[in-house]
Amino acid sequence: MTTTPDTLTGHEELLLAPDWLMLHDGPRQDMAVLVRGARFAEVGTLRDLAAAHPGLRPVALPQRLLMPGLIDTHTHLTQSFGKALAFGEPSEIFRRIWVPMEATLDGDAAYLSTKLAALESLRGGFTTVVDAGTRSEAGLHAVASATREVGIRCVLGQICNDAANADGESGVRRILDAAAAFLAQYEHDTLVHPSLAISIPEAATDRMLHDVAMLTREAGRRFQTHVNEHLVAVERSLVARGLRPLEVLHAAGALNDSALLAHCTLLTSREFGLLRDSGAAVAYNPVASAWKGNAVLDAGMLQMLGVPFGLGTDGTRADGLRLMDAAEATQRLTHGLA
Ligand SMILES: [Zn+2]
Numbered sequence: 001m002t003t004t005p006d007t008l009t010g011h012e013e014l015l016l017a018p019d020w021l022m023l024h025d026g027p028r029q030d031m032a033v034l035v036r037g038a039r040f041a042e043v044g045t046l047r048d049l050a051a052a053h054p055g056l057r058p059v060a061l062p063q064r065l066l067m068p069g070l071i072d073t074h075t076h077l078t079q080s081f082g083k084a085l086a087f088g089e090p091s092e093i094f095r096r097i098w099v100p101m102e103a104t105l106d107g108d109a110a111y112l113s114t115k116l117a118a119l120e121s122l123r124g125g126f127t128t129v130v131d132a133g134t135r136s137e138a139g140l141h142a143v144a145s146a147t148r149e150v151g152i153r154c155v156l157g158q159i160c161n162d163a164a165n166a167d168g169e170s171g172v173r174r175i176l177d178a179a180a181a182f183l184a185q186y187e188h189d190t191l192v193h194p195s196l197a198i199s200i201p202e203a204a205t206d207r208m209l210h211d212v213a214m215l216t217r218e219a220g221r222r223f224q225t226h227v228n229e230h231l232v233a234v235e236r237s238l239v240a241r242g243l244r245p246l247e248v249l250h251a252a253g254a255l256n257d258s259a260l261l262a263h264c265t266l267l268t269s270r271e272f273g274l275l276r277d278s279g280a281a282v283a284y285n286p287v288a289s290a291w292k293g294n295a296v297l298d299a300g301m302l303q304m305l306g307v308p309f310g311l312g313t314d315g316t317r318a319d320g321l322r323l324m325d326a327a328e329a330t331q332r333l334t335h336g337l338a
Pocket of ligand 1: 074076314
């Protein structure tokens with residue numbers, strides 16, 4: 001059967017026979033996958049699966065490798081238009097570029113930026129992207145519709161920062177009500193999975209950190225924030241609070257197993273312990289560390305402690321295989337690998 005994009009749509013069941021299939025122990029030939037209801041239902045040799053499903057004609061995929069989709073655990077889909085400015089920018093780039101740039105995005109611009117980033121992600125092997133939330137007021141639903149159109153799964157964060165709230169309790173209530181409404185609106189969406197975010201711990205009050213972390217936990221969703229990304233962020237937190245950013249989360253009661261923490265590049269032994277005890281997950285962003293950081297997360301330590309972590313692009317370049325390469329090289333250079 002000649003393969004065209006149409007060959008792969010409109011079937012409840014497909015028997016795919018790629019030249020190569022990526023398994024846990026590496027790429028293998030003469031294998032096949034039974035796709036049922038858009039999921040990998042069975043994996044086996046082509047001979048076995050063809051015999052077990054005589055009614056299905058194998059779809060040959062010559063010169064193709066079939067593999068599970070990759071997950072980008074931390075990105076910013078509405079930063080596409082600033083990528084050319086980002087390389088070589090030292091820490092705290094958000095102050096100079098991202099906050100001002102994203103604030104100018106209307107719904108159309110957020111949609112276009114997201115579509116560009118989502119297509120690049122698909123090309124780079126990602127089928128799920130975790131967006132830490134756009135600062136574009138008009139952008140959130142534009143991000144949702146662009147990712148849905150592209151066909152990529154998106155964990156989408158709504159930002160709940162309240163440090164600049166001047167309306168007291170009513171301002172807090174407004175943010176929390178909008179957060180709950182956002183979680184409810186996308187509760188049953190198959191491609192857009194709602195999440196709540198606070199940009200960095202100091203962008204919110206302790207009460208908001210706590211309430212948002214609890215809200216996401218109750219909803220079975222993810223609470224996203226950036227912590228301990230680089231020296232300046234840690235120092236500022238120490239000066240303002242006498243605590244490092246991760247310790248601020250812990251003190252506020254916001255460090256639980258719903259948390260997905262971006263970066264964690266600078267962790268003390270105590271913070272490694274807090275992470276392990278909390279059940280929180282970490283997004284390790286090796287290219288972002290190379291571009292703007294002054295340290296590298298000790299991913300081997302996380303693995304040893306059983307802290308779940310995944311790789312993230314942080315909006316740098318959406319190429320999954322190069323990201324893995326960067327992750328390994330960065331660990332070897334800084335912490336060594338067995
Ligand atoms: Zn980020």
